Amino acid sequence: METEKLYEITAYTENQVGLLSSIAGIFTRRSLNIEKLLVYPSTVEGIHKFKILTRSTEHLIRAVVLQIEKKVDVVKAFYQVNDERSAREIRIVQEFLEERERAHGQDDIK
Amino acid sequence: MxxxxxxxxxxxxxxxxxxxxxxxxxxxxxxxxxxxxxxxxxxxxxxxxxxxxxxxxxxxxxxxxxxxxxxxxxxxxxxxxxxxxxxxxxxxxxxxxxxxxxxxxxxxxxxxxxxxxxxxxxxxxxxxxxxxxxxxxxxxxxxxxxxxxxxxxxxxxxxxxxxxxxxxxxxxxYREASCSFIRSYVPVPKPSEEVLEAAARMIVESRRPLLVYGQGILLSGAEKALEAFLDKTGMPAASTLLGLSALRSDNPHYIGMLGMHGNLAPNIMTQACDLLIAVGMRFDDRVTGNVKTYARQAKVLHIDIDASEIGKNIHADLGVLGDAREVLEALTSRVASRKGGDWLQEPGRFHAVEQERVIAPETAPESGPVKPGEVVSVVSDVCGREAIVVTDVGQNQMFAARYSRFRHSRSMITSGGLGTMGFGLPAAIGAKIAAPQRPVCLFVGDGGLQMTMQELGTILQEQVGVKIVLLDNNWLGNVRQWQELFFHERYSATKMVNPDYACIAAAYSIRFENVESRGELRPAVERMLADDAPCILRVHVAETDNVFPMIPPGKSVNEIMLNEKEWFTNGN
CATH class of the missing domain: 3.40.50.970 (Thiamin diphosphate (ThDP)-binding fold, Pyr/PP domains)
Structure with a gap:
């Protein structure tokens, strides 16, 4: 039996109407209780950040994070047990977007 | 201005x-x-x-x-x-x-x-x-x-x-817009060289590999790439319900359908292979049976375009993220050509048992009422495997999947994941409109037909040449089967009192054929398929026929019922 721990999930997203309920729905489907939720503009220009605290097994958290990241308007999603700071995540998000827009040009996101 | x-x-x-x-x-x-x-x-x-x-x-x-x-x-x-x-x-x-x-x-x-x-x-x-x-x-x-x-x-x-x-x-x-890029969305991930090399190594090192594929082959247009991969590696391949028709039924590497009502060979060989290569499929529980015992002896190589599928239901020793066609082509060029050896003799044994114990009694009975598998088999035969097969959900679906033979890709349209009764008739209308030059044969039960029967009006108005094969047993057959096998024959709410389909067909000006006995079946199917006009072929099939083989819910994929009384054992 895998042990349950408190995990912190972070997701970097476009600022789109309805995305909060879309992400919350993934937790509902798996009967996961959200202990804490923060949504705010991230330090990446135009990108929002979700911070979600939930208690579960790593196997389930991994599945949930991949299903969050699968959403069209989600850029990247991560999870961690302890409070590893987010500088690494921010670097990954910035590099991902720069690489995408270098290859494809500007996105006309509304 | x-x-x-x-x-x-x-x-x-x-x-x-x-x-x-x-x-x-x-x-x-x-x-x-x-x-x-x-x-x-x-x-x-x-x-x-x-x-x-x-x-x-x-x-x-x-x-x-x-x-x-x-x-x-x-x-x-x-x-x-x-x-x-x-x-x-x-x-x-x-x-x-x-x-x-x-x-x-x-x-x-x-x-x-x-x-x-x-x-x-x-x-x-x-x-x-x-x-x-x-x-x-x-x-x-x-x-x-x-x-x-x-x-x-x-x-x-x-x-x-x-x-x-x-x-x-x-x-x-109005300014024409065209979208080919969304910055937060990566539709087709590219696998790295290292991952492809590791996957190729797993394939080269395996002795008893089995490839299982799903609809991903059809969706990525990987039919030829899959054939080439199988020709080069010599390994056997099995399809999920939604993957059917991606390989021709007579492809020498093809060993049948996986899952609850699939063929014996692929289900048993899942528990005997040393490498399971899954391509464009998601390990649905109807495929895996009990996940705790599924392919435990094998390494699993999972190739899929959707990262969230890898490791979701079945642990993957290696996941390859990418388009099925691109990955299969890349792997084909990385592995040496080889023959399958003794491992390729395995399916023949299981096919022989299934043919004798299940297939022959279902598709070629000598007496008694007409069997649904027999109807599917005759239709497949008469249309020369050219038809697009559409099914509803339930026993009709499983008989259609088991006994249809395919020559062309995208020839099996069925509601797999959701199992939506009532899907069949309207889906067949849509399929015929997309592919008007091909015959479209719908297999549907009396329950499912009556869920969306109003669409006969659409057929009338648009003159869509759908061939509706109604496998009429006056029961909700799939639930009836479960009630018989697992609920002590307590037939709760599964008996149907049905309308006169001849009147229904007449009301919509749709040609009607009625089959009560074996001798009437083939001539009626031949008349039905002789032109491109809509037709209802109602066959009164054996009322309490069951779909076998069957892996009962919760069992492992090698725990298989051959009929109501007998289980498959590896010695028989």
């Missing part, structure tokens, strides 16, 4: 820009402006008027599955929108590209419980790949181009556009 046109016209221009020439729909109050403009576009957009919105979405699904292009649905707000919800859920779980455009009340009325208002975005968020409410005429072209790009790219799926009435009537300049 800029030239402004209405939002309704911008929508239709945007659909034409996407190559849409067929729309399945039903008008209503909050979508009238679009229908009004559609009057001027009748020469460019064919509108199929269904009899219920559920028919529109299933027809669009059948159209997308047969033709490979997204299906388009146009409905009104409120009940029009909620009536397509089942089909959206079905398209989501079966990765079918459809775009649903639903009317919505004007923006000033949103949230006020206005007449025929419903929160359609809220209702469909968990079952769509993307949903968007269009509130301004200026946003239509942008939203439509995104909708089609998202619906068909990567792992396909349904998209909802909730189209407010004032956006339909508002005036704006």
């Amino acid at each position: 800029t030239h402004k046109i209405s939002g309704a016209e911008i929508l239709l221009e945007s659909l034409l820009a996407q190559g849409v020439d067929t729309v399945f729909g039903y008008p209503g109050g909050q979508i009238i402006p679009v229908y009004d403009k559609l009057y001027d576009y009748q020469d460019r957009i064919r509108h199929i008027l269904v009899r219920h919105e559920q028919g529109a979405i299933h027809a669009a699904q059948g159209y997308a599955r047969a033709g490979g292009m997204p299906g388009t649905v146009l409905v009104t707000s409120g009940p029009g929108a909620t009536n397509v919800v089942t089909g959206i859920a079905d398209a989501m779980i079966d990765s079918t590209p459809v775009v649903v455009i639903a009317g919505q009340v004007g923006t000033s009325l949103l949230g006020t419980d206005a007449f025929q208002e419903t929160d359609f975005i809220g209702l469909t968020t968990p079952i769509t790949k993307w949903s968007y409410q269009i509130r301004r005429a200026e946003d239509i072209a942008w939203a439509v181009s995104r909708a089609y790009y998202i619906a068909k790219s990567g792992r396909p799926g349904p998209v909802v556009l909730d189209f407010t009435k004032d956006a339909q009537t508002g005036m704006a300049e």
Whole structure:
């Protein structure tokens, strides 16, 4: 039996109407209780950040994070047990977007 | 001076820009402006008027599955929108590209419980790949181009556009939009060289490899790449329900269908292989049986376009993220040519047992009532394996899947993940409209036919040449089978008192053939398939026939019932 721990999930997203309920729905489907939720503009220009605290097994958290990241308007999603700071995540998000827009040009996101 | 046109016209221009020439729909109050403009576009957009919105979405699904292009649905707000919800859920779980455009009340009325208002975005968020409410005429072209790009790219799926009435009537300049990039969305991940090398190594080192594939082969157009990979590696391959027809039934590497009512060989060999290569499939529980015992002896190499599928149900020793065709081509060039050896003799043993104990009694009985497997087998035979097979859900579906033989890709259209009864008839209509040059044969039970039987009206109006093979046993057969086997023969609410189908066919001016006995079957099927007109062939089949083999729920994939009394044992 895998042990349950408190995990912190972070997701970097476009600022789109309805995305909060879309992400919350993934937790509902798996009967996961959200202990804490923060949504705010991230330090990446135009990108929002979700911070979600939930208690579960790593196997389930991994599945949930991949299903969050699968959403069209989600850029990247991560999870961690302890409070590893987010500088690494921010670097990954910035590099991902720069690489995408270098290859494809500007996105006309509304 | 800029030239402004209405939002309704911008929508239709945007659909034409996407190559849409067929729309399945039903008008209503909050979508009238679009229908009004559609009057001027009748020469460019064919509108199929269904009899219920559920028919529109299933027809669009059948159209997308047969033709490979997204299906388009146009409905009104409120009940029009909620009536397509089942089909959206079905398209989501079966990765079918459809775009649903639903009317919505004007923006000033949103949230006020206005007449025929419903929160359609809220209702469909968990079952769509993307949903968007269009509130301004200026946003239509942008939203439509995104909708089609998202619906068909990567792992396909349904998209909802909730189209407010004032956006339909508002005036704006039309500028053609085309979307081929969304910065937050990676539809087709590229596998790294290291991962491909590691996968090739696993293949080279294996002695008893088994490849299992799903609809991903059809969706990525990987049929030839799969054949080439199998020819080079000499390994056996088995299909999921949705992967059927990706390989021809007579491909020498093909060993049958996986899962609860699949063939013996692939299910048993799953528990004997040393490498399981899964391509474009998601280890549904109807495929895996008990996951705790599934392929525990094997290494698992999972190739899929969707990262969230890898490791979701079955642990993957290696996941390869990417398009099935690209990955298979890359692997084919990385592995040495070889022959299968003794491992390739295995399926023959299991096929012989299944042929004698299950297939022969079902498809070639000498006496007694007509068997459903026999009907499927005769239809497959008479149409020379040329038909697109569409099924409803239940025993008819399993008999159709087990006993149809395929020569062409995209020839099996069935509701897999959601198991939607009533899917068959409208899906067959959509399939025939997408592929008018091919025969389309629907296998449907008496229960499922009556769930969406109103679509016979659509067949009448549009003269869609669907061949409806009604396997009539006067029972909800699949549930009846479970009640017999697992619920002590307590037949709760599964007996059906059915209408006179000859009268129903006559009411819709559809040709009708009735088969009560074995001698009538083949001539009736030959008459049915002699032309391209719609036809109902009602066959009174054995009332209490069951689908076998069967892996009962919760059992391992090598714990298989051959009939009501006998289990497969590896010695017999």
